[in-house]
Amino acid sequence: MRTAALILATTALLNADITINDIDKLVNDIKQERIGLKDKEILTAKDPFIYPNGRMGRILHTGQTKKRRYRFVLTAIVNDHVKINRRWYSLNSKINGYRVSRVGKDHVLLTRKNERIRVFLKRSKSKKIKLFVK
Incomplete structure (x- = not known):
């Protein structure tokens, strides 16, 4: 079992044609600043989740405090x-x-x-x- 894993790892390394220049290019691509959505666009975006009861909802922060609801039995x-x-x-x-x-x-x-x-x-x-x- 160990020999099979060793052979597989060796062939993977030999077939990998990645050079240092390729790795540097990938790192530079990652470092570049990505432009995301503006705050206004985020607020108007639809909720991406699907809820089990079939309703699509969105919770907006209104600044009001939530009332506590206690359950009395x-x-x-x-x-x-x-x-x-x-x-x-x-x-x-x-x-x-x-x-x-x-x-x-x-x-x-x-x-x-x-x-x-x-x-x-x-x-x-x-x-x-x-x-x-x-």
Whole structure:
């Protein structure tokens, strides 16, 4: 196996007709400054990517800050305690800057300044109640 690789490498080197002048020419071609697109042309260029949902889109920087979106999953309500995102919270406690302001039978009201989010219980597909007793 080694001899075959050695023979192949030797024949490749012997058949290569590259001289130092050819290498210098290639290096000089690489060194030359290439002219690219102007900034205005870049901004108006179409997006080259194809997206899986079929839409072609482009994200433009508008200078506005993105709003954070939190995902709240309510899985249990016991009196004034609620289980949101696998953690237990009580009435008036804070979660990601929101305050648990009201606890209903099947929902929780989260408030922050002028924002209000009503989170409903996540319904399981199974309607059977399972109790585990130790």
